[in-house]
Amino acid sequence: MSPESPGEPGSEDPPADLLAVLPRITQLSAAFTKGRIAERATEAAGLTLDRPALGVLVTLRTAGKPLRIGEIADRLQVVGPHVTRQVQVLEKRGLVHRVADPHDRRASLIEPTEAGTEAANRYVTSLLGWFGDALADWPQQDRDDLTRLLARLADDVTARLARLDEDGEG
Template identity: 55%
Template sequence: MSAVPSLFRDLLPRLNELSGSLRRGKLFERAIAATGLPLERPAMSVLGILHLEDEPLRIGEIATRMNVVGPHVTRQVQGLESRGLVRRVADPDDQRARLIELTPRGTAATERYVAVIEGWFAEAMSGWSAEDRQVLDRLLTRLVEDLTARLSELD
């Protein structure tokens, strides 16, 4: 158990460095500029979640994935709707409910955003072996899952 606090002390500065590098590199700002739309992080998060899922989702599901409350997502969706980036569609399992899906314009903007992010990571990791990338993916996934499970126990 004593190795864990030491690991945390070693890991936390690296996570802070990564966060700082992303901020200094203005990655979000560059990626947003590529969309051609003046979007804020929460709105881009909604688009990103819909893009990754590649299927319409309920407001509550988007909120859960963003770790926010539903009204926050509702406001973001309303703004995205007014820009023609998302639309509401009937839920095939419950005609009273609505799902949110990307419009073609929303898909195109999100793909431009993702291309910048993917390009940056691909360039930064271009010297990494496939095995190193797989190890990072495996360990980062495990860390997120274990921390999420532990934090859920505290709730």
């Protein structure tokens, strides 16, 4: 987009449909934060982990395979040293361990232990239970549409941010 394109900084008139979405994104963000959804799910799961450590644990659990530190960082959109610190905390608690990378003997992969998988499952079950309750009265088609559109939005925003980072515009 050029600087004069709608939706870009400096543009006089933002598109009405996008302008209508902005307060809803803000509303959801505030509701998630004020409602302490992640913290409540953590407590319900009986865990004493902070959000970054839980993010690593859930990322490993949902990956379905061991991951390198860099892969975890990419999926979480954070830097590698941040993930390394979280993995060290999780290792000390017996929730993850390192395994040899079959394709590169110099590298290691991180995978959840049985206790780590169980902890991640409890957290995800609690979190999804909360969202399931919030959407319980929605018709299945609306739930399917929400899933499809949120996935598309997340993928498109992530791809656009990656392009900006590659172009040095970020």
